[in-house]
Amino acid sequence: MHLISFKELSGQQLIEIIDKGIDVKHDPEKYGTALNGRSLAMIFQKSSTRTRVSFEVAMTQLGGHALYIDWRTTNFAIASVYDETQYLSRNVDCIMARLKKNADLQVMAEASRVPVINGCDEKYHPSQAIADLMTMKEKKGMLEKVKLVYIGIHNNVCNSLIEGCTKTGAKITTVTPVFNEPSRDEKLLENARKTGLYETTLDVKQAVKDADFVYTDTWVDMEFFLDPKYAVEKEKRVKLMMPYQINKELLKESDAYIMHDMPIHRGYEISQDMIENPKSVIYEQSENRLYSAKAILLKLLEKY
Ligand code: CP
Numbered sequence: 595m596h597l598i599s600f601k602e603l604s605g606q607q608l609i610e611i612i613d614k615g616i617d618v619k620h621d622p623e624k625y626g627t628a629l630n631g632r633s634l635a636m637i638f639q640k641s642s643t644r645t646r647v648s649f650e651v652a653m654t655q656l657g658g659h660a661l662y663i664d665w666r667t668t669n670f671a672i673a674s675v676y677d678e679t680q681y682l683s684r685n686v687d688c689i690m691a692r693l694k695k696n697a698d699l700q701v702m703a704e705a706s707r708v709p710v711i712n713g714c715d716e717k718y719h720p721s722q723a724i725a726d727l728m729t730m731k732e733k734k735g736m737l738e739k740v741k742l743v744y745i746g747i748h749n750n751v752c753n754s755l756i757e758g759c760t761k762t763g764a765k766i767t768t769v770t771p772v773f774n775e776p777s778r779d780e781k782l783l784e785n786a787r788k789t790g791l792y793e794t795t796l797d798v799k800q801a802v803k804d805a806d807f808v809y810t811d812t813w814v815d816m817e818f819f820l821d822p823k824y825a826v827e828k829e830k831r832v833k834l835m836m837p838y839q840i841n842k843e844l845l846k847e848s849d850a851y852i853m854h855d856m857p858i859h860r861g862y863e864i865s866q867d868m869i870e871n872p873k874s875v876i877y878e879q880s881e882n883r884l885y886s887a888k889a890i891l892l893k894l895l896e897k898y
Pocket residue numbers: 641642643644645646714722855856857
């Protein structure tokens with residue numbers, strides 16, 4: 595089994611992973627040798643803090659070993675993804691890859707003899723969404739009918755939240771004035787609409803009124819944030835998105851928990867004071883990347 599998006603998983607399987615994350619968090623010793631002698635290859639074509647650290651520490655704490663592989667210093671950069679993955683999967687037990695293109699990840703999954711985990715591509719970020727759902731379940735004790743409002747750019751994280759929420763019984767409303775076209779997956783949105791749990795609106799004030807969680811993400815993709823070629827588009831987005839910033843005024847009548855998958859761009863998608871607000875669960879959410887990474891690895895390596 596691979597984890598490229600949530601298409602590979604039933605709602606029940608997804609709930610099992612979320613619950614395993616919670617169990618691992620409370621009883622880490624129980625799993626201290628679960629992946630003895632196992633290796634995870636972690637390949638990065640883009641930068642990362644949380645995904646890299648959480649999966650590497652997860653493998654160590656489960657008794658296994660993780661290799662960090664920078665795409666640019668390997669022959670993945672000059673050869674076929676298929677051939678290099680054929681080789682790699684004969685040496686490790688699992689692969690986690692953060693690639694620019696979902697198409698390359700699909701090739702990797704096809705070539706691999708071992709499970710492949712999507713560490714975030716332009717379409718999906720499933721390991722992030724599992725940590726987010728875990729955080730929501732911890733706070734509310736359930737996911738059924740819990741309402742998440744995602745405010746920002748429709749992107750890879752947004753797709754995985756839509757898929758994750760609607761598969762686990764949570765409601766999701768998106769407020770996304772800009773659609774990041776490379777992330778577009780009409781089939782995912784169509785499936786989500788059929789559940790009756792997903793809606794989209796531009797009325798941000800109305801959307802947050804009965805929200806249990808309000809979630810935002812960067813307005814500019816990580817690989818473009820410091821790119822001078824992207825400066826004009828960045829300025830355009832900031833102007834357009836500023837009315838949708840998560841701040842005190844927007845949440846003045848709301849009791850919702852505040853979420854962000856990080857990295858944060860303070861003063862853009864979220865105001866400084868909201869990050870430190872008592873309702874913010876942002877740092878707990880990021881901590882949960884570790885436990886959810888363990889739960890994903892245990893699932894894909896058939897430990898439950
Ligand atoms: N949220 C997230 O994936 O963080 P990194 O980009 O730092 O891995």
